[in-house]
Amino acid sequence: MSEAEDRDQAAAIWLLETLGIPEKLLKQLKANQGMEWKGDRLRLALFGAQPAGIEPVWRELDILYEDDFCLVVHKPAGMNIHPDGRKGEVEPTLDHAVAAHYQMQGEDVAVRHIHRLDQYTSGPVLYAKNDFAQLKLDEDMRHKRIARSYAAFVQGKVSSGLKVIDLPIGKDRHHKQRRRVSPTGQQAVTHVRVGEVYRNSSLVHLELETGRTHQIRVHLSHMGHPLLGDALYGGSTAWIARQALHGERLAFTHPFTGERIEIADPWPTDLQRLYEKLSSVK
Numbered sequence: 532m533s534e535a536e537d538r539d540q541a542a543a544i545w546l547l548e549t550l551g552i553p554e555k556l557l558k559q560l561k562a563n564q565g566m567e568w569k570g571d572r573l574r575l576a577l578f579g580a581q582p583a584g585i586e587p588v589w590r591e592l593d594i595l596y597e598d599d600f601c602l603v604v605h606k607p608a609g610m611n612i613h614p615d616g617r618k619g620e621v622e623p624t625l626d627h628a629v630a631a632h633y634q635m636q637g638e639d640v641a642v643r644h645i646h647r648l649d650q651y652t653s654g655p656v657l658y659a660k661n662d663f664a665q666l667k668l669d670e671d672m673r674h675k676r677i678a679r680s681y682a683a684f685v686q687g688k689v690s691s692g693l694k695v696i697d698l699p700i701g702k703d704r705h706h707k708q709r710r711r712v713s714p715t716g717q718q719a720v721t722h723v724r725v726g727e728v729y730r731n732s733s734l735v736h737l738e739l740e741t742g743r744t745h746q747i748r749v750h751l752s753h754m755g756h757p758l759l760g761d762a763l764y765g766g767s768t769a770w771i772a773r774q775a776l777h778g779e780r781l782a783f784t785h786p787f788t789g790e791r792i793e794i795a796d797p798w799p800t801d802l803q804r805l806y807e808k809l810s811s812v813k
Contacts, residue, residue: 555666580639585614587631588623594632595655595794600787601668602658603794604629608651608773608801612644629658645672646679646742651760654681654778655796659786667786672742678782681737681747682726682798684775684805685756686766689725689733696721696750700743709763710745712753719743721750729809732759732770736779747776759805771805 593605604625606612611624626642633640638660645657645668657677659665671677701716703709710716720740727734733756737747748764751757757766761774782793798806 581641583630583633583640583642585626585630585642587634588627589631589635590623590628592628592632595796596792600660600664600785601783601792602629602632602660603655603781604632604658605796606648606652606654606656608653608799611650612647612656625656645669646677648778649745649748649774649776651773652681652776652778653796653799653802655781655794657781657783664786668783671784675740676784678780679739679742679778680780680782681739682777682779682802683735683737683747683751684759684771684802684809685733685735685751686759687731687733687756688728689723689735689756691725693723693725693754696723696754698750698753700746700749710743710749712749717741717743719746719750721747727810730812732809734806734809748774770808771801773801775802775805777802 594602595605596603606625611622613624613626626644629644630642633642640660643659643665645659645665648654648656657668659668668677697718697720698712699714699716700710700719701713703711718741722738722740724736724738725733726736735751735756739746743749745764748758748761752761752764752766757764759766759775760768760771761776762768766774777798778796779798780793780795782791784790785792
């Protein structure tokens with residue numbers, strides 16, 4: 532083996548074992564001449580220009596965190612994260628707005644969200660800004676290393692004894708949009724902590740161990756505590772017009788530095804008002 536080959540092999544081992552570059556990305560870099568030696572320094576093409584993949588549409592965004600690898604942005608209630616393919620859909624999504632944000636900063640970055648929120652759930656959404664970050668964060672999602680915490684206002688007085696809801700979730704054959712607890716569904720685990728109990732409702736804080744479609748909504752409705760405002764799952768709309776669910780915290784390991792990043796997203800105005808109303812009728 533030549534000296535150059537020895538150097539390349541040593542560099543590959545360092546990149547895989549120390550820097551933690553995914554093997555798939557290392558193969559891509561090698562295949563696309565993305566690894567280049569300049570004297571004794573190795574240059575990696577980790578930030579190559581890429582098309583956004585979606586049309587930029589300007590909307591004011593609340594940026595909660597951003598660097599060269601990651602973006603965390605607040606998603607308001609009522610906005611989809613990405614187009615759902617419905618005919619005639621015209622409302623811009625969070626992905627459209629993120630594409631415009633990148634464009635305004637002069638960044639040629641593909642728009643890649645790592646997780647999703649329902650249309651009428653507010654909270655933080657994590658984006659990867661390059662292939663390295665996406666591969667690392669996708670892997671962390673698969674291994675449940677990205678923590679998501681929610682606040683929800685639900686009907687009824689939730690018992691402090693309710694700690695974990697471990698019930699499988701599947702599609703509802705009788706309603707295209709709904710999901711339901713089903714023995715043949717996918718495993719779904721939601722951790723529950725009761726915050727405050729009011730006259731006929733409760734504030735609960737939730738941690739997702741899995742990320743099934745409508746998981747929190749289905750689990751709480753099944754337990755007899757549908758979200759306020761969630762008409763699809765039996766929640767009353769007398770107090771609020773949308774499901775009273777907000778992602779209040781997101782925690783992830785930075786794909787490059789390894790630092791644990793925790794992002795808090797304050798309650799939006801409608802939930803603050805709901806809290807004040809419910810607190811006044813304890």
